[in-house]
Amino acid sequence: MRTPELKTAILRMAGKGEFYGYEMHKKLEERQIKIGIGRLYSILSDMKNEGFLKDRWELSQSGPKRRVYRIAKKGNIARDEILGEAIKTVHEFYMEYLSSLPSELSVFNMVSDLLVENLRKNANVAYAASRFSGPVRKILESLQEKFPDGNIYAIHPREKNVQLGMDSVSLVDGTFEDIPMKDDYLDLLVVTGNIRTDCLDVGLREWQRVLGVNGRLAIITPTALLSKYEDPLDIGEFIEQREHPRLDSEDLLDFEILSNEVKKYFEHVNVDKVVHITVIRGSNPHT
Numbered sequence: 202m203r204t205p206e207l208k209t210a211i212l213r214m215a216g217k218g219e220f221y222g223y224e225m226h227k228k229l230e231e232r233q234i235k236i237g238i239g240r241l242y243s244i245l246s247d248m249k250n251e252g253f254l255k256d257r258w259e260l261s262q263s264g265p266k267r268r269v270y271r272i273a274k275k276g277n278i279a280r281d282e283i284l285g286e287a288i289k290t291v292h293e294f295y296m297e298y299l300s301s302l303p304s305e306l307s308v309f310n311m312v313s314d315l316l317v318e319n320l321r322k323n324a325n326v327a328y329a330a331s332r333f334s335g336p337v338r339k340i341l342e343s344l345q346e347k348f349p350d351g352n353i354y355a356i357h358p359r360e361k362n363v364q365l366g367m368d369s370v371s372l373v374d375g376t377f378e379d380i381p382m383k384d385d386y387l388d389l390l391v392v393t394g395n396i397r398t399d400c401l402d403v404g405l406r407e408w409q410r411v412l413g414v415n416g417r418l419a420i421i422t423p424t425a426l427l428s429k430y431e432d433p434l435d436i437g438e439f440i441e442q443r444e445h446p447r448l449d450s451e452d453l454l455d456f457e458i459l460s461n462e463v464k465k466y467f468e469h470v471n472v473d474k475v476v477h478i479t480v481i482r483g484s485n486p487h488t
Contacts, residue, residue: 202234202235204247207244208244208248210229211248213280215276215280216272219269222242225270248276251275252275253279255270292444309339309340310343316340316344316417316482317389320389322347324351325388326348326387326390327355327373327390329377329393329394330356330392331358332357333365336478338365341370344391355371356373356380358376377392377394377407378403380411382411385413387413389417390411390417392408398458401459401462405465405466412486414485414486415485417484418484420459420480421478422478425438425444428456430442466483467483467485468486469485
């Protein structure tokens with residue numbers, strides 16, 4: 202195995218505590234990674250000099266002193282990058298799986314069905330997103346099919362170049378706090394992305410403004426962004442928690458806070474969960 206790959210393997214197996222060189226050698230062998238002990242110590246020394254590892258000498262009453270290693274700050278950053286790439290790969294395969302499901306089992310169709318309930322076919326619809334990722338595009342595609350005679354707008358930050366490739370969707374510059382639509386124009390406004398607590402009230406006033414008397418608001422978010430999981434995490438929670446770094450930030454939108462704020466502006470509020478997605482729907486804006 203090449204040295205860069207060995208360094209990555211060592212970082213993955215180092216864990217949070219201290220370890221001896223021979224312990225790492227044993228771990229590598231258990232994973233069928235063959236390396237001479239001399240070469241291993243040379244690589245550990247290189248990783249220390251590069252700032253990925255720290256070491257210290259441990260005195261022994263029964264023998265010579267031993268070198269003990271542990272991950273340094275730079276090593277932890279590298280481990281986070283390794284984990285991030287692994288999660289990205291899992292997410293890509295998961296999206297491929299979701300996209301392969303028949304229409305009656307499609308998560309994106311389930312979400313769009315919630316959005317379009319009892320709306321007319323020529324409805325005015327806007328989708329505001331901080332970024333138009335794969336899931337957002339899938340929901341937009343589903344909305345296109347459900348509103349063949351409607352007007353559909355994709356609202357995105359001006360500084361971000363977005364290419365949707367959807368002929369019936371109009372791209373419009375805007376933000377969550379500045380929806381470029383006239384008063385009472387929209388039948389449905391869908392919002393997806395990082396909504397900060399300090400911007401929520403301004404956003405809700407703006408969303409209420411652009412929605413008609415029977416208009417509907419739908420906030421779509423990964424459930425992980427509204428919840429703090431408790432240890433021990435299952436594997437899905439572990440991935441969700443690390444995929445969405447806002448989980449521990451101070452501006453985290455707690456589920457109860459978000460739903461209560463929506464109730465201040467809309468007469469009826471419903472909450473639905475579809476797999477790992479939470480959909481909060483508000484209808485009949487207060488006048």
